[in-house]
Amino acid sequence: MSLAILVxxxxxxxxxxxxxxxxxxxxxxxxxxxxGHAAVLSLLVAxxxxxxxxxxxxxxxxxxxxxxxxxxxxxxxxxxTLFLLSLAVRQxxxxxxxxxxxDLEDRRVGSTEPDPPSEETDPQEEQxxx
Amino acid sequence: MTLLVALVIVAPLLAASIGLLVRSHxxxxxxxxxxxxxxxxxxxxxxxxxxxRSGTVTVRIGGWHPELGIVLVAxxxxxxxxxxxxxxxxxxxxxxxxxxxxxxxxxxxxxxPLLAFLTAGLSLAFLTxxxxxxxxxFEVILVSSYVLLTHQxxxxxxxxxxxxxxxxxxVSALFLxxxxxxxxxxxxxxxxxxxxxxxxxxxxxxxxxGAWFFxxxxxxxxxxxxxxxxxxxxxxxxxSITAVFAGLLTKVGIYALIRFHTVTGxxxxxxxxxxxxxxxxxxxxxxxxxxxNVKRILSFHIISQIGYMLMGLGLFTVSGVxxxxxxxxxxxxxxxVLFLVGGLIENEQKSGxxxxxxxxxxxxxxxxxxxxxxxxxxxxxxxFSGFVAxxxxxxxxxxxxxxxxVVAALVAGFLTILSxxxxxxxxxxxxxxxxxxxxxxxxxxxxLMRGSTALAVAATLIIAALAGSLLGLSxxxxxxxxxxxxxxxxxxx
Numbered sequence: 001m002s003l004a005i006l007v008x009x010x011x012x013x014x015x016x017x018x019x020x021x022x023x024x025x026x027x028x029x030x031x032x033x034x035x036g037h038a039a040v041l042s043l044l045v046a047x048x049x050x051x052x053x054x055x056x057x058x059x060x061x062x063x064x065x066x067x068x069x070x071x072x073x074x075x076x077x078x079x080x081t082l083f084l085l086s087l088a089v090r091q092x093x094x095x096x097x098x099x100x101x102x103d104l105e106d107r108r109v110g111s112t113e114p115d116p117p118s119e120e121t122d123p124q125e126e127q128x129x130x
Numbered sequence: 131m132t133l134l135v136a137l138v139i140v141a142p143l144l145a146a147s148i149g150l151l152v153r154s155h156x157x158x159x160x161x162x163x164x165x166x167x168x169x170x171x172x173x174x175x176x177x178x179x180x181x182x183r184s185g186t187v188t189v190r191i192g193g194w195h196p197e198l199g200i201v202l203v204a205x206x207x208x209x210x211x212x213x214x215x216x217x218x219x220x221x222x223x224x225x226x227x228x229x230x231x232x233x234x235x236x237x238x239x240x241x242x243p244l245l246a247f248l249t250a251g252l253s254l255a256f257l258t259x260x261x262x263x264x265x266x267x268f269e270v271i272l273v274s275s276y277v278l279l280t281h282q283x284x285x286x287x288x289x290x291x292x293x294x295x296x297x298x299x300x301v302s303a304l305f306l307x308x309x310x311x312x313x314x315x316x317x318x319x320x321x322x323x324x325x326x327x328x329x330x331x332x333x334x335x336x337x338x339x340g341a342w343f344f345x346x347x348x349x350x351x352x353x354x355x356x357x358x359x360x361x362x363x364x365x366x367x368x369x370s371i372t373a374v375f376a377g378l379l380t381k382v383g384i385y386a387l388i389r390f391h392t393v394t395g396x397x398x399x400x401x402x403x404x405x406x407x408x409x410x411x412x413x414x415x416x417x418x419x420x421x422x423n424v425k426r427i428l429s430f431h432i433i434s435q436i437g438y439m440l441m442g443l444g445l446f447t448v449s450g451v452x453x454x455x456x457x458x459x460x461x462x463x464x465x466x467v468l469f470l471v472g473g474l475i476e477n478e479q480k481s482g483x484x485x486x487x488x489x490x491x492x493x494x495x496x497x498x499x500x501x502x503x504x505x506x507x508x509x510x511x512x513x514f515s516g517f518v519a520x521x522x523x524x525x526x527x528x529x530x531x532x533x534x535x536v537v538a539a540l541v542a543g544f545l546t547i548l549s550x551x552x553x554x555x556x557x558x559x560x561x562x563x564x565x566x567x568x569x570x571x572x573x574x575x576x577x578l579m580r581g582s583t584a585l586a587v588a589a590t591l592i593i594a595a596l597a598g599s600l601l602g603l604s605x606x607x608x609x610x611x612x613x614x615x616x617x618x619x620x621x622x623x
Binding site for chain 1 (some may be wrong): 140159198262265266269273276277280283285288291292295296299302303308309310311313314318381
């Protein structure tokens with residue numbers, strides 16, 4: 001097992017978690033991609049020692065199964081990163097910044113003001129943005 | 131029978147793809163989606179009959195050996211859960227067609243086909259015989275749910291959706307790490323082979339993997355302390371979508387927990403499960419009491435009820451796991467119905483808040499009756515199915531002398547009744563405040579919505595009527611689960 005890959009996994013996880021805990025959506029998205037890369041690398045490590053290509057190689061071949069799994073995981077995280085980006089753009093359009101909003105419930109519990117009107121029942125807004 | 135297993139997954143998948151292609155023609159789209167979901171529900175019922183008659187059906191996709199290829203395993207557990215899940219989705223689709231013209235309805239072009247994608251993912255999650263396909267099916271379910279939750283693009287939805295997506299992405303990454311650990315330790319991700327190889331691993335590795343997957347599946351199932359995303363995200367979506375999420379998505383997490391942790395023999399984790407289960411039940415019920423919106427109260431009940439299923443699993447006895455499986459069967463339709471009624475209430479009151487409601491019992495007694503039956507069932511009042519389910523898990527816990535968790539279960543049951551009372555008094559009794567805010571809702575097809583809700587209530591009553599034989603089947607499924615050799619035999623032979 002390669003020490004270099006292990007160090008890389010550790011580094012990716014560290015930076016990824018750090019980015020996810022920030023308040024800016026674009027950084028959070030980057031954090032998730034780094035975390036995804038770390039997971040894919042660890043799948044590769046799980047496949048054991050490197051070797052010849054499984055088709056056409058001679059001698060000890062490398063294990064193709066974890067690589068197939070890693071490929072699937074990469075494709076999925078590709079799509080999800082795009083989806084997250086589109087959510088972030090939507091948020092930017094609605095609020096003008098890309099910061100994570102406070103939890104409504106937290107604000108309600110923390111404030112002494114009477115409850116603000118609930119916003120889930122707001123069809124006019126929906127029509128203007130649709 | 132191979133055909134039945136395939137149809138359950140392929141029919142909704144095809145319906146979703148065709149539905150998206152013809153999305154601008156409402157009648158064609160709705161009939162394609164309805165046909166696909168109906169076919170899946172029908173085949174799942176036929177599959178259950180076949181499995182009861184002649185045992186587990188195993189399908190090797192492409193004829194590959196389980197070590198290399200994907201296997202689909204319809205054992206009694208999977209076959210029992212599928213018909214309820216798919217029938218409920220079919221009923222919810224009817225409700226959604228009725229609701230789509232209201233302000234709380236969803237964008238019809240997307241929501242029907244996406245619901246079908248979600249159904250395909252659900253069927254795959256129930257039927258798959260290996261962990262990686264489980265990961266993929268989770269992603270199919272989640273991607274559909276992300277879009278269903280946020281596709282209207284309202285501000286509240288984007289905010290709650292962001293939390294939901296981020297939470298689930300993080301858990302998906304954890305799932306991938308877990309897969310790497312499992313593969314590194316055993317050289318396989320196939321559940322039957324894992325069942326064979328896990329007992330040979332050193333204890334700390336085995337329990338470590340079990341605990342890791344408890345976190346992964348536990349977050350999907352919303353157990354304490356990993357539940358905070360749920361009551362925030364669920365109420366923001368349109369009713370028909372929340373109903374599917376509430377009834378089915380968290381149950382997939384519980385299903386995976388039961389499947390993985392019994393097959394791999396993780397009974398060492400039993401005490402952890404029981405502790406988490408007790409706290410989850412009480413915290414969920416207390417959280418429900420503190421809310422003042424119908425859908426938020428119901429969302430907290432989901433968490434509380436998850437605790438009961440986890441408690442049955444945590445006992446790791448045949449009666450405990452059997453009780454958990456029966457609880458799962460009972461909870462899927464009951465929870466879905468409650469959310470559907472929550473949507474009816476919003477439609478009648480033009481608001482989901484308890485402060486703006488009142489007097490619905492005299493204005494629409496039908497809605498009151500539709501709410502009362504599943505609410506009493508959820509709280510565990512006889513003769514409804516909730517009573518049988520709670521009795522099954524609690525008596526299994528008494529057999530094991532787990533007093534603390536039994537006390538927690540009874541306290542949580544009491545608190546559940548209290549918060550149901552809160553909805554009842556706020557919405558159905560009393561008078562509506564004069565200054566109540568009203569939100570224009572447009573006109574949905576009310577009778578289609580009410581009719582499908584009534585159909586779902588009937589499904590919960592069927593569970594109550596068949597409780598004896600269903601509980602017997604659940605215990606048979608539990609016996610198979612608790613003895614990994616049965617599963618190994620069925621998949622590998």
